[in-house]
Amino acid sequence: MTRSQDPKQAFSAWLRANGAHLDSLAFKQSADGAQSRGTGVFTNSSVTLHESIPLASVPATLLVSMDLVLQAAKEGTSDSARRLASCMNGASRALAAPQTSGPGWERTTLLIFLLWGYASLVRGEEASTACGDDKQRLDATFWAPYIRILPDIGEIDTPVLWTDNAALAGLEGTELAAGVKAKRSALLREFEKLRPHLNLLDAGGGDIFTPERFAWADAVFWSRVLGLGQALREFGGQPNASSDYHLIPLVDFCNHSPDANIRWHISEDQSHVVELRSTPTKGDAPLEVPADSELFISYGDRPNAEFLFIHGFVLPDNPANVLKLSVPFLENRFLNSDEEPQEDPTLEDDDAVRTAALNSLAVKTALLKDLGIRGMLTLAQPQYPVSDSDELPDPTTIVDPTFGMLSQRAACAMAVAVLTPQDGVERTEAGKYVIGGHELRETTVPALRAALETLPHWEVLRLRVWAVLLEIVNYKLCALYEGEETWRENRDDGASAPASAARIAKVQMFREGQKTMLLAACQLLQGLQERWAELDVVCSFLSEMQN
Numbered sequence: 153m154t155r156s157q158d159p160k161q162a163f164s165a166w167l168r169a170n171g172a173h174l175d176s177l178a179f180k181q182s183a184d185g186a187q188s189r190g191t192g193v194f195t196n197s198s199v200t201l202h203e204s205i206p207l208a209s210v211p212a213t214l215l216v217s218m219d220l221v222l223q224a225a226k227e228g229t230s231d232s233a234r235r236l237a238s239c240m241n242g243a244s245r246a247l248a249a250p251q252t253s254g255p256g257w258e259r260t261t262l263l264i265f266l267l268w269g270y271a272s273l274v275r276g277e278e279a280s281t282a283c284g285d286d287k288q289r290l291d292a293t294f295w296a297p298y299i300r301i302l303p304d305i306g307e308i309d310t311p312v313l314w315t316d317n318a319a320l321a322g323l324e325g326t327e328l329a330a331g332v333k334a335k336r337s338a339l340l341r342e343f344e345k346l347r348p349h350l351n352l353l354d355a356g357g358g359d360i361f362t363p364e365r366f367a368w369a370d371a372v373f374w375s376r377v378l379g380l381g382q383a384l385r386e387f388g389g390q391p392n393a394s395s396d397y398h399l400i401p402l403v404d405f406c407n408h409s410p411d412a413n414i415r416w417h418i419s420e421d422q423s424h425v426v427e428l429r430s431t432p433t434k435g436d437a438p439l440e441v442p443a444d445s446e447l448f449i450s451y452g453d454r455p456n457a458e459f460l461f462i463h464g465f466v467l468p469d470n471p472a473n474v475l476k477l478s479v480p481f482l483e484n485r486f487l488n489s490d491e492e493p494q495e496d497p498t499l500e501d502d503d504a505v506r507t508a509a510l511n512s513l514a515v516k517t518a519l520l521k522d523l524g525i526r527g528m529l530t531l532a533q534p535q536y537p538v539s540d541s542d543e544l545p546d547p548t549t550i551v552d553p554t555f556g557m558l559s560q561r562a563a564c565a566m567a568v569a570v571l572t573p574q575d576g577v578e579r580t581e582a583g584k585y586v587i588g589g590h591e592l593r594e595t596t597v598p599a600l601r602a603a604l605e606t607l608p609h610w611e612v613l614r615l616r617v618w619a620v621l622l623e624i625v626n627y628k629l630c631a632l633y634e635g636e637e638t639w640r641e642n643r644d645d646g647a648s649a650p651a652s653a654a655r656i657a658k659v660q661m662f663r664e665g666q667k668t669m670l671l672a673a674c675q676l677l678q679g680l681q682e683r684w685a686e687l688d689v690v691c692s693f694l695s696e697m698q699n
């Protein structure tokens with residue numbers, strides 16, 4: 153390979169020379185209207201895809217994981233391998249547990265790999281052309297054809313890398329605004345800690361490593377990494393593979409589509425570990441793909457917030473859009489604010505009310521933790537049944553009146569969140585949970601649901617859930633509308649750099665998706681609240697409470 157060769161062709165040649173098979177494929181620029189998708193995988197002739205026949209394959213020797221980085225640092229004999237070893241030693245000393253083991257450390261080692269390859273590339277260290285024996289893989293120059301065609305800083309469009317205020321302001325009022333700020337600060341802190349050790353990777357002294365370059369490595373990592381560890385150990389003939397995270401040159405150039413026509417597959421053939429194959433078709437029918445067509449894999453059904461944050465793109469009318477909210481424990485309302493607690497005649501003073509709230513909060517948090525429900529709840533888009541009549545079923549008569557907006561787990565978590573100390577939430581000394589005087593047979597979502605449904609005021613609890621959720625949804629909707637104002641002002645402000653039209657369109661599409669979700673949730677919850685407030689069982693319970 154010569155430096156003047158087209159990087160995409162050089163990459164194909166490097167893959168082939170090192171044992172990958174990609175006969176009918178080529179790497180080309182991909183775009184969807186104004187939205188660039190960067191490099192993609194295209195057919196170079198018409199092909200017939202079969203689910204059982206690999207279209208391309210990558211040998212184990214080309215997989216990039218922590219195992220490779222550690223091996224290069226330990227066994228490599230080149231100058232670059234020695235620099236890598238010094239950097240790895242320093243980095244593991246600079247970071248404290250838990251960052252020096254598990255997935256966090258795997259990520260750090262792969263970021264170091266990318267920066268190692270980058271330093272070698274910009275310092276013009278020559279890439280080797282010979283087919284790699286195992287030693288060559290332990291030298292940074294071996295990976296140059298791969299590092300060279302990775303998208304560079306200006307080609308990655310994730311909000312963490314945006315520098316124009318006009319686009320960043322577009323996230324105001326959405327869940328991403330705080331996430332992007334937090335991620336930027338975390339990356340900066342991490343970079344400062346690692347900087348002296350990263351500089352050891354660079355023969356030129358390290359002035360090429362900036363916070364932005366570190367954020368580039370992080371973005372490249374998250375947008376391409378696959379968690380293959382278990383699959384490799386179980387099916388890929390690599391019982392000793394200790395890494396989970398892998399970068400797979402070739403496979404990681406496949407762009408995403410909800411209508412993917414290919415998928416990656418762990419091969420049983422031990423020399424060709426990862427393959428590309430056709431997605432399953434009806435009756436195993438082969439798939440005819442014309443020449444010069446892009447082949448897509450699926451990154452999964454993810455909401456636009458996730459696609460934008462990790463990949464810098466959004467999908468129009470994405471059915472996987474969701475709303476995330478932290479579990480709204482009622483106790484927090486008065487523990488964290490001046491709000492008056494619900495009156496409880498059985499308790500003597502404010503201190504007793506506070507203690508009761510803290511106890512009940514501790515039991516509820518422990519219960520959700522034992523159920524595996526931590527942190528955030530997810531609200532999906534309601535899926536109304538498609539029927540000939542316009543009439544929806546009476547929500548009070550169906551198992552899930554939220555039409556899929558709340559999963560069984562989220563519905564249970566919400567019900568727990570709105571239980572008050574008066575509802576009787578306790579934990580016995582034996583660690584069993586008691587709700588309204590009934591001990592849970594087992595700490596599972598179905599058992600909790602069954603216990604909640606037996607409460608005499610179950611429907612009142614549900615009304616509380618609708619009311620609390622409606623309040624949150626309205627709050628988020630207001631924040632979104634207010635954010636819209638801030639964004640408009642920033643876009644019109646001549647002082648800030650103009651964002652590209654494609655980026656503005658992307659942010660707009662993201663905001664529209666959030667608005668659609670929130671309005672649908674608001675409409676549904678309003679209807680549920682009205683309907684539940686009319687139920688006899690709810691009316692009589694509430695009037696009894698008043699009396």
Ligand SMILES: C[S@@+](CC[C@H](N)C(=O)[O-])C[C@H]1O[C@@H](n2cnc3c(N)ncnc32)[C@H](O)[C@@H]1O
Pocket residue numbers: 184187188189190191192301302303308309375376404405406407408409462463464465
């Ligand atoms: C695994 S890489 C795919 C190869 C990548 N296009 C490249 O140039 O290296 C994932 C990245 O490709 C881009 N991408 C993938 N699918 C896309 C899509 N449907 N629309 C826009 N960009 C896409 C995003 O930048 C994403 O982070």
